[in-house]
Amino acid sequence: LGNKSHYRSKTSCKCFIFTCGGTLKGKNGTIESPGFPHGYPNGANCTWVIVAEERSRIHIVFQSFAVEEEYDFLSLYDGHPHPANFRTRLTGFQVPAPVTSTGSIFSLRLTSDFAVSAHGFKIYYEELQSSSCGNPGVPAKGILNGTGFNVGDRIRYHCVAGYTLDGHAQLTCVTSTSNIAVWDFPIPICRAEDTCGGTFRGSSGTISSPDFQKDYQSSGECTWTILADPGDTISLVFTEFQMDSKLDSLEVEGSDPPTIWLSGINIPVPIVSNKNWLRLHFITDNSHRHKGFSIENVPNFLCFFC
Numbered sequence: 001l002g003n004k005s006h007y008r009s010k011t012s013c014k015c016f017i018f019t020c021g022g023t024l025k026g027k028n029g030t031i032e033s034p035g036f037p038h039g040y041p042n043g044a045n046c047t048w049v050i051v052a053e054e055r056s057r058i059h060i061v062f063q064s065f066a067v068e069e070e071y072d073f074l075s076l077y078d079g080h081p082h083p084a085n086f087r088t089r090l091t092g093f094q095v096p097a098p099v100t101s102t103g104s105i106f107s108l109r110l111t112s113d114f115a116v117s118a119h120g121f122k123i124y125y126e127e128l129q130s131s132s133c134g135n136p137g138v139p140a141k142g143i144l145n146g147t148g149f150n151v152g153d154r155i156r157y158h159c160v161a162g163y164t165l166d167g168h169a170q171l172t173c174v175t176s177t178s179n180i181a182v183w184d185f186p187i188p189i190c191r192a193e194d195t196c197g198g199t200f201r202g203s204s205g206t207i208s209s210p211d212f213q214k215d216y217q218s219s220g221e222c223t224w225t226i227l228a229d230p231g232d233t234i235s236l237v238f239t240e241f242q243m244d245s246k247l248d249s250l251e252v253e254g255s256d257p258p259t260i261w262l263s264g265i266n267i268p269v270p271i272v273s274n275k276n277w278l279r280l281h282f283i284t285d286n287s288h289r290h291k292g293f294s295i296e297n298v299p300n301f302l303c304f305f306c
Contacts, residue, residue, distance in 0.1 A: 020046040021109075027127050030063075033110055033120030037064065040120045044072075044112040047081050051105055056127045057180065058106040059134040060099040066119040067091050072112040074121065078258060081107040088251075088259040093118070097187055098137040100128065102180075133173035133181045141190040149173060151181050159190035166191050166199045167225045167279075184230070185277055186254065189223055196222040209282055209292030222282040226273075234273040240294040241267045247285035250293060254278045 018041040020034050031048050033040040052058050060076075067074055069092040078101050079085035085107070090096050099106075108123070128134050131151050138144045141163045146155030153173045159165045167188025176182045191197050196210050207224060228234050236252070243250065245264040252260045256274040271278075282293075 018042070018044045018046075020044070021048045023049045023051060024125075025051050029125055031108065031121075031123040031125065033122075036120040036122055038119070039117045040072075040110065040112060042112055042114045042117060044110050046110045047107060048109075049080065049105065049107045050125055052101075052127045054104055055130060056104050057130075057134075058101040058104070059126050059128045060101075060106065060108075061124045061126075061135070061137070062096050062098070062121065063124055064119070064122040065090070065095045066093050067110075067121065068112070068116050068118045069093065072110070072117065075109045075111070077107040077109070078102055079105050079107065081109050084257070086257060086259070088253070089261075094140065097139065098135060100134050102178075128181075130180045133183050136171065136183055136187045139187060139190050142188070151175055157188050162193060163190040164193050165189070166197055166223060168199075168227060168277075185227070186225070186279060189225070191223065195220070197224050199225045199227065201227050206295060207280070208294045209284075211292070220284060222280075224280045224282075226278045226280070228273075228276040230276055232276050234276070234278045236271040236278065236295050238267050238270070238293060238295055240291065241265065242291040243293065244285065244290055248290065249283050251281040251283070252278060253281070 018034070024031070034044065034046065035041065050058050065074075067090065072091060074090045075081075076087040076090070076099060077085040078087045087099075106125075133149050133151070133153075135149050136155070139157070141160050142165070143158050143160065144155060145157070146153065148155075151173050154170060156170045157165060157167075158169065165188050168185035169188060171183045171185050171187070173181050174184050189197075200207075210222060226234055241262070242265050243263050248263060250262040252262065252271055254273050254275055254277050255271050258274070260268075260271060262268050
């Protein structure tokens with residue numbers, strides 16, 4: 001462990017790679033970062049591959065999570081650790097929501113730089129039968145009502161005072177076209193009432209980053225959840241896009257691949273959801289000024305910032 005006052009110089013560090021991980025099998029088990037809870041090594045490159053029985057899925061529950069923000073990452077892969085299976089990357093000190101694989105293999109990869117670490121993480125995993133959706137977890141500042149997680153069961157969320165629920169308040173465990181149990185909507189988010197974001201429904205419209213065309217200047221995060229009718233999909237068409245490639249990003253969840261990270265100044269290609277919802281998570285730093293983004297022609301979306 002160390003403090004943030006260090007500088008990251010490739011010429012001054014004695015860099016080496018610390019490898020660990022392996023293949024894990026069994027109905028359930030735990031994964032801990034090396035050295036947990038006293039801090040993982042610098043220069044870590046560790047990969048764990050969880051293999052379940054055929055036709056089963058893997059449910060991941062984070063019991064503890066502390067990874068140096070924006071320098072060290074835990075990458076998740078829905079399958080073997082191949083770029084085509086990349087799902088998302090996790091960093092920071094907030095315990096992530098549970099994750100469920102779509103197949104019988106799931107992989108995690110910890111990478112850290114050569115200065116400063118954090119306590120690390122502890123994860124519990126278990127096999128899920130095709131009839132179980134698994135516990136989707138509880139968002140920060142949220143409350144979950146319901147204890148059944150099998151096909152036909154329903155659960156409901158609400159937020160503590162001072163927070164607004166973004167997303168669908170009620171989730172139902174349903175059978176997908178692939179004949180496996182899935183929740184019909186993503187777990188909602190509890191957003192502080194004075195922060196940007198929201199939940200939107202409708203047939204078409206636009207969405208823009210805060211203060212679009214005025215150069216966004218303040219740091220922070222925005223999360224928008226877009227919901228369509230069952231069986232429909234959502235298309236995102238970018239008309240403007242200008243963000244700092246190192247400090248700002250737009251994460252799109254619910255697409256194909258399941259998670260897409262966008263940054264830089266090139267207008268992204270259109271994105272189509274693989275379900276009846278999409279979630280956009282915008283993260284910005286206050287070090288630079290850029291115009292942000294604008295999305296138009298969004299079927300199944302209510303006009304936003306019109």
